[in-house]
Amino acid sequence: MARIVMKFGGTSVADVERIKRVAARVAAEVAAGNEVAVVVSAMAGVTNQLIEYTRAAARLCDLREYDAVVSSGENVTAGLLAVVLQDLGVAARSWQGWQIPMITDAAHGSARILRIDTAELERRLATGEVAVVAGFQGLEPERNRITTLGRGGSDTSAVALAAALRAERCDIYTDVDGVYTSDPRIVKGARKLDKITYEEMLEMASLGAKVLQTRSVEMAMKHGVRVQVRSSFEDLPGTLVVDEEEIVEQAVVSGVTYSRDEAKITLRSVPDQPGVAASIFGPLAEASINVDMIVQNISSEAKTTDLTFTVGRAEVERAVAELRRHAERIGYAELAAEQDVVKVSVIGVGMRSHAGVAQTMFGTLAEKGINIQVITTSEIKVSVLIAEEYLELALRSLHTAYGLDAA
């Protein structure tokens, strides 16, 4: 017997028929002798509709009221799943954030979970009752107001609940059946990973793989919650996200990922003097524009430098406008923006103990005639910016070079 948390997203509970399929999977875990808590999202489309209402209601929406409105979709799904479970003969009860309570801070719209009072839930789980928990929401106790956790918050609800309940596993049911070594739509030889470390999953999440919410992975890592990413539609094992120590044979590289959401901005002949970086990135930060990769080259002429960095594609126009507005203070000779670039990354905790990982990447790309525009590295990943037209070639070549292709 084990205690597990199951989480189902919006497409898995999109209508009553799908909720019935979800209930059957929950019932199977109960029949196997497990104590089960289920976290659910709103039916697909509902939360967007509610957000649209709040936008139509006012130019600036009070976030406390925003939370009261947009949290209601999860309440509906939680109640309905409890009803269907009861109909299958499985004892079940729905729980809204304030009922548990799931205590958060007061950062409405993107609140952080502070603690979960699980005493009553645990008492009921022990009697065989399934707890169906509305995801994405919590309670700010000071003012007794509903909070929401921001986009993808139901993943975070599930992991936080699994941590509080000391659950053996947190199964995230989604429309992919696990985490792959690369995008199977591009790389034919891509394989589903049985296990992946928290660190790798975190890099993948922030590098474009949309399987899990970054914050939920951070929380799983912090509390040592074993997370399984698996398919809502097929009954197959998925990918376990676990601590490094649980993985016996760790590959040097676990995956090759990419992000198309990149734009490159280059400033030429910037005065090479203290304070110039601040004069560039200060205005961008104030305009809430996220800067990702940054490279500074020594220019051919003395006392000037070239500076290249990337921003999200949706933000490139605003970034250029900000830089033009501050052109005099920054003092660059030329500004160029380019959108047909992609970021390709190789990720693996194994590179901590293996030299030559970056070299393999650079060599492989060079061999195929692919020019590297920007490089950034961290302890467990190497990212390069290349022209978009080489994306598929780069992914396939790297996947083969690191020995990731399926046998």
Place this chain on the structure above:
Amino acid sequence: MARIVMKFGGTSVADVERIKRVAARVAAEVAAGNEVAVVVSAMAGVTNQLIEYTRAAARLCDLREYDAVVSSGENVTAGLLAVVLQDLGVAARSWQGWQIPMITDAAHGSARILRIDTAELERRLATGEVAVVAGFQGLEPERNRITTLGRGGSDTSAVALAAALRAERCDIYTDVDGVYTSDPRIVKGARKLDKITYEEMLEMASLGAKVLQTRSVEMAMKHGVRVQVRSSFEDLPGTLVVDEEEIVEQAVVSGVTYSRDEAKITLRSVPDQPGVAASIFGPLAEASINVDMIVQNISSEAKTTDLTFTVGRAEVERAVAELRRHAERIGYAELAAEQDVVKVSVIGVGMRSHAGVAQTMFGTLAEKGINIQVITTSEIKVSVLIAEEYLELALRSLHTAYGLDAA
């Protein structure tokens, strides 16, 4: 300066545009110096959709989960109205049933309000903040579960809140602009009443006028809450529902109402002996079939009697089936059911002190050649069952006979 409660139904908040119109009316009351609490229903159609989900989910729906699901529509409207009010510069905050809390008993699906803790609401009303309260819902404190008050429950929420807040008035905004002496679609001379007593309103509500929920009128009467029925769409005074003492010149008859939802069942030659009524109405009660008017005639033959009664049209088939199933035990010679009947009622607290009201009714109908099939009376109303084809003629003649026509 006064403290008032305003209530808006589903059609008045059917979309964001209408919610903005509601907000303008609320803002006008605030600008007039009033302390304002607003009770809102779900957007038109939303609650029915949620009920449909629960029906699709399971054959028998647990009422605690039913309440958790169907109460969510009001939360959305309350949050949105608060947002729009803030956008107009009016301080406002939404309140769900559990937040106030609005304490109810545990009769899920049709709970009764036991008490409302208004301390925090009153503190905020005093600062000029509008309280936007989700109608139709409450909190059962023992299990910490959401309850709903049953159909039309938002009227009851509003009246209960007005009582708890000792509000000067509870304005129920609806798609009619008040209570009329008769149905203006049929009776051209029908007039809007300025005032009507609780007792009369109660009779009208239970006799087919769908202006106010019966339970909300009972509660208003019990707590002496002055209720005003008025239009959501026009800014005109409506009809005040008040205590008899507030009405200086009380007409003998205040209104002539009707109900088409009637079916007549006659059992002929039933043994005239003790226990026979129980043998007939017992099985109907067990099948949850409401019986309204009952008349028992002495039959021409000795030791048998004829029995006539009415049920709702939707229930007549079930009623007949029940009576056939128990035919042997009841022992009737013949069973007849008729659906083309209507109930016409005259209502007025004035008839307590005036004789001859029933006689005027019978005389007027006889004059027009309308046969009366069944008669029932109470202290303040006389109802007759007649053939449906005479409905319009009967309403107009009675309206004139009691001097109700507009000058």
